Amino acid sequence: MTKPRSRRGGGRPTIADVARKAGVGAITVSRALREPGRVSEDLRRQIQAAVDELGYLPDPNARALASARAEVFGVLVPSLTNSVFAEVLRGIYDSLSDSSYRIQLGNTHYSGLEEERLLQVFGPQRPAALIVAGIDQTPTSRRLLETAGCPVVQVMETGPDPVDMMVGFSHFDGGKAATEHMIEMGYRRIGFIGARMDPRSQRRLAGYRAAMEGAGLFDPRLITTTPVPSSVTLGRELFRDALAKVPRLDGVFCNNDDIALGVLFECHRASIAVPMTIGITGFNDLDMMEVAFPSVTSIRTPRYEIGRLSVAMALAAIAGKRPHEPVVDLGFELKCRESTAR
């Protein structure tokens, strides 16, 4: 007669099976697995042997229900295909892959409303931590984050008022540094070209404006933006628009590298000399900017590192070792290349 198995379990061994085989109580097995330090060496070995023999794997759903805490990191990004967030995600993933935490993905599509909806969905799951992109949550989202009952890390930017923790850099400073570099290199009629214009883009624009005003070069006609999602194609279109508005443009600071690449290709196509006639600066410093011809000046942003550090901070907070400084600015680096080397 075979052991009568439950209707649902599908025959998978449970903690009770392990306990029986090891000759201990179920709770001791649970402890041996989660807090090995609190179980004697002997029992721990015995239990491990039973676990291995049965091929026992704890049921994460039962665990989550009993402990009111799921081993899940909720991650909210505004886009899956924007390679900037893909790299943040990769950093998060890599830092989590030796732990037993899982990643649950949310794509806000740059929408505050969608972010609220996702936070509402994530809440009842009792995630171990939440990592969200950006610092401009709606009041509702902010309240949901504050009452989530778990560490929260806002990433990509820094600001004065974190929900809990923050890892990022100053987009304003990045935009300012890029623009000041171009001014320094002798460019005067420097356009700003930007797509999507999410809050981070807005701050880069503000940095651009500050630099231009500081040098007495600002002119609103130099700014060309659109709410349309960014793409290389769009970079070309916007550059044409910008040139139509200001034919004597001698440089462009692009909101991101996709746009910059579109501008570069259009310059080739229209036989506009880069960097002599037009200087180009991008933002983010994707791999290809260095390889492009001419190579393109850009602001290198620590995307992968932001992902890594956000997880490290969240894990520390879970372990009760909250970092002293809740807001970490990872900075950026200006990469000067041929596209602005007049």
Add this chain to the structure above:
Amino acid sequence: MTKPRSRRGGGRPTIADVARKAGVGAITVSRALREPGRVSEDLRRQIQAAVDELGYLPDPNARALASARAEVFGVLVPSLTNSVFAEVLRGIYDSLSDSSYRIQLGNTHYSGLEEERLLQVFGPQRPAALIVAGIDQTPTSRRLLETAGCPVVQVMETGPDPVDMMVGFSHFDGGKAATEHMIEMGYRRIGFIGARMDPRSQRRLAGYRAAMEGAGLFDPRLITTTPVPSSVTLGRELFRDALAKVPRLDGVFCNNDDIALGVLFECHRASIAVPMTIGITGFNDLDMMEVAFPSVTSIRTPRYEIGRLSVAMALAAIAGKRPHEPVVDLGFELKCRESTAR
């Protein structure tokens, strides 16, 4: 005296609270939420009112434990930053976002062993479906997929022996079509440049080889590959290697668009005329290929659609309406552009 709340729940309303308020049994609330058709109109309204008033949200962990089924799609991709998989992921996400299914992400880093590990981790969670990239699972992975007890969709490729379902296209045919196009355009010493060389790249190479042999043009020295991960930078390096080996090269079929872009930039840098001296064909047809100067011929692959359809098929299977044809070939499209227009 306040209602004594449980030690753990944190005060969230439960199904019992809703049942009490609506004056029905808990099980009826559960049914009204999951199978509205099986509850009378009257009760359904009454229950919905109670749900709204209390702001009740079902606990997904309790649900998963009780039903031995989590509302989770496990998604396994080999890379998060490769924009090809990012778009598949976006397709999956978009198709799932109006349902209550969550996405749990796994990154195999192109490793069969890591894929096995992830499947082992995903198993105990009892996901509602699994979507995995590729069709070359290890025997262990295959067994894990077969015994997962849920619909499985292998994506990106098609093949004769699906674990369950497949959505993709033929990389062999894609490589062959690209190469044949170049031959037709008059190119003769066409190199193959490939990085990473995962199974899909291998099949594209096989397609290239078949086309070259068919035209009596094959020469193993024309092939330049590396196991190193693909990047634009690498495209430049490999192209230099290829030229060093075969100085009279008159075209290259690139394993993917990143490589193609690296080749294009290197041609600019070395003043090699494209398409006259060297023709270039890429693979995947990223947005930027059309904008590049000269625009780059590529094979357009239905990445987003693969993601969408894989979810649609999985959802149909969950609903018991398994598609008649378990393997769907979504094809590809050759985009002829300036880079091969001799």
Add this chain to the structure above:
DNA sequence: GAGGCGTATGGTAGCGCTACCCATTACGTG
């Protein structure tokens, strides 16, 4: 009008695990 059958609702008993508290033992301490 007895029996059969389908439909709507509810009760009971878990799902597999852990929080909470208690029991046991070993080891000082005065």
Add this chain to the structure above:
DNA sequence: CACGTAATGGGTAGCGCTACCATACGCCTC
């Protein structure tokens, strides 16, 4: 030697939900 204290292990009682089965009731059939 009674008593505190710490370390170790276990029992009990859920976590919030749903599978399974029972029940009640109306309607049809012959």
